[in-house]
Amino acid sequence: MKIKKGDTVLITSGKDRGRKGKVLEASPKESRILVEGINLRKKHQKPKKSGEKGQIVEMPGPIHISNIKLVCPKCGKATKVGYKIFNKNKVRVCKKCGQEI
Numbered sequence: 001m002k003i004k005k006g007d008t009v010l011i012t013s014g015k016d017r018g019r020k021g022k023v024l025e026a027s028p029k030e031s032r033i034l035v036e037g038i039n040l041r042k043k044h045q046k047p048k049k050s051g052e053k054g055q056i057v058e059m060p061g062p063i064h065i066s067n068i069k070l071v072c073p074k075c076g077k078a079t080k081v082g083y084k085i086f087n088k089n090k091v092r093v094c095k096k097c098g099q100e101i
């Protein structure tokens, strides 16, 4: 998968279109990611101790990777990810500025 945990991504469709966020989790099997503050869903949290009240917390919901673009940390543009072989390692490169990301 081209997107990794810790990447900054741009949302390209849905209600959060145009927003940016940090990838919290990436699951390559499902091609879905969780992005901080994006696609929030309300979740009920059960009380941890008796006598405490349950809470409603907002948690990011999964987004399909076809709905996001990586934001290049070098040039700051939303870009497609390319690959090149560098010192026998496969590295990701930005298709806009060509730098390793």
Ligand SMILES: [Zn+2]
Binding pocket: 072, 073, 074, 075, 076, 077, 079, 094, 095, 096, 097, 098, 099
């Ligand atoms: Zn770039």
